[in-house]
Amino acid sequence: MNKHSDLKAARIVGGVHSDQRHDSAHKHVAGTAVYIDDMPEPAGTLHAGLGLSTVAHGILKSVDLSSVRAAPGVVDVLTYEDVPGENDISPSGMHDDPVLAEGKVQFHGQPIFCVIAETREQARRAARLAKIEYEELDPIVHIWGLDPEKDKQVTTPLTLKRGDAAAAIAASPRRVKGSMKLGGQDHFYLEGQVALAVPGEDDEILVYSSTQGPSETQHMVAHALGVPSHAVTIEVRRMGGGFGGKETQANQCAAIAAIAAKKFKRAVKIRLDRDEDMTATGKRHDFVIDYEVGFDEEGHILGVDYMFALNAGFSADLSGPVGDRALFHCDNAYFYPAVHAKSAPLYTNTVSNTAFRGFGGPQGMVGCERVIEEVAFAVGKDPLEIRKLNFYDAMGVAGERNVTPYHQKVEDCIIQRIVAELEESADYAGRRRAIAEFNAKNRFIKRGIALTPVKFGISFTKTESNQAGALVHVYSDGSVHMNHGGTEMGQGLHLKVAQVVAEEFQIDLDRVKITATTTAKVPNTSPTAASSGADLNGMAAQNAARQIRKRLTDFAADRYQIPADQVVFLPNRVRVGNQEISFNDLVKQAYIARVQLSAAGHYKTPKIHWDRAKGRGHAFYYYAYGAACSEVSVDTLTGEYVVERTDILHDVGRSLNRAIDIGQVEGGFVQGMGWLTTEELVWDEKGRLRTHAPSTYKIPLASDRPKVFNVALTDWSEAYEPTIHRSKAVGEPPLPLGISVLQALSDAVASVADHKVCPRLDAPATPERVLMAIERLRAETADK
Amino acid sequence: MANRLSRIRLSRRNFMVGSATAAVAMPLVGARAGSQPERPSETIRYTAPVKLTINHQPYELNLDLRTTLLDAIRDHTGLTGTKKGCDHGQCGACTVLINGTRVLSCLTFAVMADGREVTTIEGLAREDSSLHPMQQAFIDCDAFQCGYCTPGQIMSAVGCVHEGHAASEGEIREYMSGNLCRCAAYPNVVAAILQARDETRKA
Numbered sequence: 005m006n007k008h009s010d011l012k013a014a015r016i017v018g019g020v021h022s023d024q025r026h027d028s029a030h031k032h033v034a035g036t037a038v039y040i041d042d043m044p045e046p047a048g049t050l051h052a053g054l055g056l057s058t059v060a061h062g063i064l065k066s067v068d069l070s071s072v073r074a075a076p077g078v079v080d081v082l083t084y085e086d087v088p089g090e091n092d093i094s095p096s097g098m099h100d101d102p103v104l105a106e107g108k109v110q111f112h113g114q115p116i117f118c119v120i121a122e123t124r125e126q127a128r129r130a131a132r133l134a135k136i137e138y139e140e141l142d143p144i145v146h147i148w149g150l151d152p153e154k155d156k157q158v159t160t161p162l163t164l165k166r167g168d169a170a171a172a173i174a175a176s177p178r179r180v181k182g183s184m185k186l187g188g189q190d191h192f193y194l195e196g197q198v199a200l201a202v203p204g205e206d207d208e209i210l211v212y213s214s215t216q217g218p219s220e221t222q223h224m225v226a227h228a229l230g231v232p233s234h235a236v237t238i239e240v241r242r243m244g245g246g247f248g249g250k251e252t253q254a255n256q257c258a259a260i261a262a263i264a265a266k267k268f269k270r271a272v273k274i275r276l277d278r279d280e281d282m283t284a285t286g287k288r289h290d291f292v293i294d295y296e297v298g299f300d301e302e303g304h305i306l307g308v309d310y311m312f313a314l315n316a317g318f319s320a321d322l323s324g325p326v327g328d329r330a331l332f333h334c335d336n337a338y339f340y341p342a343v344h345a346k347s348a349p350l351y352t353n354t355v356s357n358t359a360f361r362g363f364g365g366p367q368g369m370v371g372c373e374r375v376i377e378e379v380a381f382a383v384g385k386d387p388l389e390i391r392k393l394n395f396y397d398a399m400g401v402a403g404e405r406n407v408t409p410y411h412q413k414v415e416d417c418i419i420q421r422i423v424a425e426l427e428e429s430a431d432y433a434g435r436r437r438a439i440a441e442f443n444a445k446n447r448f449i450k451r452g453i454a455l456t457p458v459k460f461g462i463s464f465t466k467t468e469s470n471q472a473g474a475l476v477h478v479y480s481d482g483s484v485h486m487n488h489g490g491t492e493m494g495q496g497l498h499l500k501v502a503q504v505v506a507e508e509f510q511i512d513l514d515r516v517k518i519t520a521t522t523t524a525k526v527p528n529t530s531p532t533a534a535s536s537g538a539d540l541n542g543m544a545a546q547n548a549a550r551q552i553r554k555r556l557t558d559f560a561a562d563r564y565q566i567p568a569d570q571v572v573f574l575p576n577r578v579r580v581g582n583q584e585i586s587f588n589d590l591v592k593q594a595y596i597a598r599v600q601l602s603a604a605g606h607y608k609t610p611k612i613h614w615d616r617a618k619g620r621g622h623a624f625y626y627y628a629y630g631a632a633c634s635e636v637s638v639d640t641l642t643g644e645y646v647v648e649r650t651d652i653l654h655d656v657g658r659s660l661n662r663a664i665d666i667g668q669v670e671g672g673f674v675q676g677m678g679w680l681t682t683e684e685l686v687w688d689e690k691g692r693l694r695t696h697a698p699s700t701y702k703i704p705l706a707s708d709r710p711k712v713f714n715v716a717l718t719d720w721s722e723a724y725e726p727t728i729h730r731s732k733a734v735g736e737p738p739l740p741l742g743i744s745v746l747q748a749l750s751d752a753v754a755s756v757a758d759h760k761v762c763p764r765l766d767a768p769a770t771p772e773r774v775l776m777a778i779e780r781l782r783a784e785t786a787d788k
Numbered sequence: 789m790a791n792r793l794s795r796i797r798l799s800r801r802n803f804m805v806g807s808a809t810a811a812v813a814m815p816l817v818g819a820r821a822g823s824q825p826e827r828p829s830e831t832i833r834y835t836a837p838v839k840l841t842i843n844h845q846p847y848e849l850n851l852d853l854r855t856t857l858l859d860a861i862r863d864h865t866g867l868t869g870t871k872k873g874c875d876h877g878q879c880g881a882c883t884v885l886i887n888g889t890r891v892l893s894c895l896t897f898a899v900m901a902d903g904r905e906v907t908t909i910e911g912l913a914r915e916d917s918s919l920h921p922m923q924q925a926f927i928d929c930d931a932f933q934c935g936y937c938t939p940g941q942i943m944s945a946v947g948c949v950h951e952g953h954a955a956s957e958g959e960i961r962e963y964m965s966g967n968l969c970r971c972a973a974y975p976n977v978v979a980a981i982l983q984a985r986d987e988t989r990k991a
Contacts, residue, residue, distance in 0.1 A: 025927060032935030033923040033942060035869020035909035042868035192970050194873045194881055194936040244871070244936025245970050278874040494934025494971050663930050667973060671933060674972035698878035698968060705965040706974040711958075713975055 009576035018513025052274035053127030057109035060691025062138035077126030089230025110318035113283035143353035152348030167342030172307025176298025189288035195244020201261035215254035217531030241520035246493035248359030286358030293371035317356035326364035333368030381762035416724035430651035452752025460737035461624030470609035472540035482588030489529025490541035496664035508549035535733035542728035548605025630654035632741035643775025649712035657723035657732030676742020843911025860898035880967030890947030909939035925984035933971035
């Protein structure tokens with residue numbers, strides 16, 4: 005039975021720019037939201053368990069799986085020889101990412117074989133019984149010590165160049181040169197990698213995959229099976245977190261499950277154990293950033309040179325574009341009169357690093373903010389002053405300080421206003437003075453504060469990814485079925501897109517059904533990544549809804565013999581000339597008149613182009629802005645610290661849903677803070693990851709968030725470009741707000757040397773690293 | 789089965805040293821509550837009948853002694869609301885209540901819950917199937933994003949209130965720090981617990 009919609013309402017329930025609860029809220033709290041591991045398994049489902057390499061680099065001399073095969077419950081064991089198509093899932097087409105290792109292993113934890121057994125437990129136990137002989141080779145474990153110009157790279161690096169940076173630096177009154185190490189980050193999505201493959205007729209297969217990129221997973225599975233894409237359907241209703249970790253990293257599980265399912269003609273499920281997941285799947289890239297900056301006595305940057313060396317791991321995966329995005333953000337919100345920046349995606353014998361919320365952008369910004377800090381200490385000013393001196397020109401200012409290192413003009417800069425408002429609301433100046441007084445009075449506990457800006461470029465730099473599709477059906481009862489290419493990982497994408505569809509038809513949100521993402525409904529989609537989900541899919545769904553609305557309008561105009569402009573969609577009803585009829589009734593009439601009530605929508609982002617070889621283009625459709633002010637207190641005897649307070653002001657344009665967006669901003673900040681403070685990945689000299697579970701890898705807890713946490717969205721901004729209802733992307737831009745915590749820690753550390761020496765605090769700034777920085781500063785100033 | 793069981797000394801140590809080659813007797817998928825037909829196989833060792841009461845519903849299961857309460861709940865009773873996040877007792881996603889006290893079901897053997905009352909997220913709603921105040925508060929406060937940690941957060945939150953550790957925001961943050969949320973919906977989780985605290989005490 006249909007619930008009756010309000011036919012007199014002044015506004016629909018759940019349109020755009022309204023705060024709606026997550027569409028799955030009632031299921032999340034009741035435990036009825038279904039993730040892949042919760043799905044009822046088809047009768048006879050088999051389970052997979054991976055056999056992982058126990059060395060980081062070596063030739064496979066012999067692989068004896070006889071004991072594995074003989075173990076209880078084991079149906080078979082798959083090796084690379086069982087891959088019917090290409091043994092490759094490289095997303096960049098580099099043929100360097102085997103599904104299962106062939107002849108050699110290149111990192112500790114690389115999947116070599118896969119046990120298929122009656123139960124998951126049996127598969128996992130049997131996997132331990134393999135006898136594998138390796139001819140061990142020396143592994144490259146870390147990128148420090150590598151030469152970014154000469155050592156092996158996994159893909160072509162990028163250079164950005166504007167002006168003559170070397171000459172500008174040489175001619176500058178002041179110069180500083182330095183280097184920083186920046187750690188990686190495990191995604192630690194609470195739901196690990198999982199896939200359930202169900203074989204179909206002929207070459208068909210359906211794979212339920214916890215993937216952010218169903219189309220790419222489809223292509224990889226088809227590639228591995230050696231079948232056309234049309235034989236493979238990928239479906240995902242929701243993920244228990246993604247954060248970039250399921251953009252390409254879901255492909256391996258999906259491919260393995262699909263290969264086994266086709267081979268044994270039974271459904272096959274694979275779900276990685278937490279330790280396996282952390283060991284065998286890629287993470288955020290760790291970087292070594294070398295920089296040299298020239299500036300004047302005031303602190304104006306005159307020229308800057310960067311080398312961003314990133315740890316790609318053993319294969320290219322997405323390391324090329326991640327390095328690119330680091331360069332795209334090496335300016336953060338600042339104008340460089342002359343700049344030279346280069347990436348070096350270096351080969352190591354570690355797991356292949358991948359997308360992670362921000363996709364290299366945050367790493368570029370951390371390097372940039374280090375440079376700002378260096379300049380500030382050199383000229384003896386508050387880093388915030390240096391920041392404000394070097395901002396891009398504000399929107400509307402007819403200046404020349406508005407060109408990025410990739411030659412795109414920044415047309416929408418609102419960072420000045422955001423920073424000014426936050427400075428005031430957070431009382432930066434007053435607290436800066438109070439902190440100085442506090443530090444003068446306290447011998448062991450020192451406080452620090454920092455206010456850092458964010459400017460984040462929105463668009464995929466791979467131009468073809470900037471498109472989306474949607475499929476909208478209106479059923480004859482007036483209820484709507486909505487599908488699009490984006491995936492739900494908690495970010496509320498489906499809800500936002502449903503709000504867009506509800507708005508177009510002017511019907512209440514509960515009349516729009518959200519459905520699982522599937523390659524069978526919307527093809528050739530981009531991964532839900534680069535913060536683009538709502539921008540792209542919202543537009544595509546709007547396009548589909550508008551097609552149907554146009555048909556309904558034309559039908560009504562014809563049926564009631566009035567001009568089309570007298571057909572007006574009002575909340576849950578349509579005014580047709582002088583009379584109002586319910587949306588449902590109009591739809592019913594249209595159906596009877598044989599009007600098509602289904603449409604496929606499409607969208608492609610205008611304006612953008614990018615020439616990588618030249619390092620020039622309009623790489624981003626627009627920018628999202630924000631700023632955070634964090635205060636910390638540090639125990640200088642132990643290095644332990646507490647985040648006392650964080651204030652955030654963030655720009656999401658005209659928010660589609662503020663409740664969702666505030667959650668994204670808070671969560672992004674905390675995740676960025678975790679990356680730069682407590683989350684430390686440790687590889688030993690043999691290339692073994694020693695932090696492969698939450699017991700040793702520390703993501704932020706409820707008790708770690710700032711004690712006082714004020715988060716606000718700019719209520720005055722709107723997207724400069726005609727984005728979906730003038731909203732802005734929100735997934736990634738808040739993550740680098742966490743840099744404020746790193747810089748506040750640095751500020752507290754600097755207080756032990758009276759702010760005379762730049763602390764050069766590397767990240768993650770664990771208590772150990774903070775303590776070492778304190779000791780180093782004390783030693784340095786004691787010498788003088 | 790009872791005779792066989794009586795020959796093994798029931799202790800945590802015995803469970804732990806159970807031969808690594810002993811395979812588990814997980815029933816085929818789709819199997820639900822009720823006694824499993826014993827399979828005539830040498831691979832079945834150290835199984836025992838376990839009587840669990842989950843959400844007031846009695847279950848008689850035939851389980852490998854090493855089966856965790858989490859696996860028993862998810863794989864043998866079909867209640868999939870309780871999640872497996874790390875299987876190490878570090879993330880809190882598997883939190884359930886045993887006789888009203890929160891426990892990590894991945895670190896609890898199912899047999900340890902024999903004869904005791906287990907409450908999972910599915911059992912939290914009231915008899916008229918209206919939501920528990922804590923569930924409603926999580927909705928009201930948007931206290932989740934991806935939702936995967938949510939059942940564990942809610943069970944832990946109920947436990948936290950009943951333990952008397954929800955006096956202040958700071959105390960809630962500390963006593964909820966065993967439940968990881970990678971989306972970092974922490975501010976809203978704390979807000980939800982504050983909202984539902986008084987009603988939960990009465991519940």
